[in-house]
Amino acid sequence: MSLFKYTTASVHRLDLNVYNHQFNEEECFNLSRSPLTFQCEVLFIQVINRQSIINLVKNMINLRALHIQCEDDFVQWLKNHLPSTCLIVRNSDSISQIQIWIQ
Template sequence: MESELQAILDRAPYLTTLTIQQDTSISIPMSLFKHTNPSIRKLDLENYVHYFNENERLLLTRSLLAIQCEVLYIRINNRGNIITLVRNMINLRILYIYQSDEKYSHYIWF
């Protein structure tokens, strides 16, 4: 599946948004984020029903997709680790967060 994903990304040179959706809460294979496409600027994980923990967020922020990302939609389990996202995603302009410990979502603009 991973090589298939990279093949799809390679065939979409003008793709600006990558949306990942899933109905059940299971961990995302972090190897997914080793793939890249230089035109992707928006990573939408809002409908991926999984709350990223601290280790997953750290792995995500070190990925090529996250480094080039300007807009991120993500579910997190603890707002105290938002700083990890902001510090490591150097091109981030807009961060949309849905937290497991609150019923409301938050937008953060830079």
């Protein structure tokens, strides 16, 4: 996506759900390494692969909250694969959205 070419260093909140696009593992990796997300603290995104979530949390060093749109229920899987400093909850307003709070 051409989105990754932006280089502003002042993006603290990024809502990619407006693109109605499910990001694959390669796109998530590229996003996590993009200058666009260097200062990002809150990210809203739709992902295809669960491993992408782990990579986003590990690679986006300033990330404090991750709101994920997903098809399946993998809250327990995330709890098993993310550090205990992450609080993982399903959004009660939207069954397909998971929120991850990173401390």
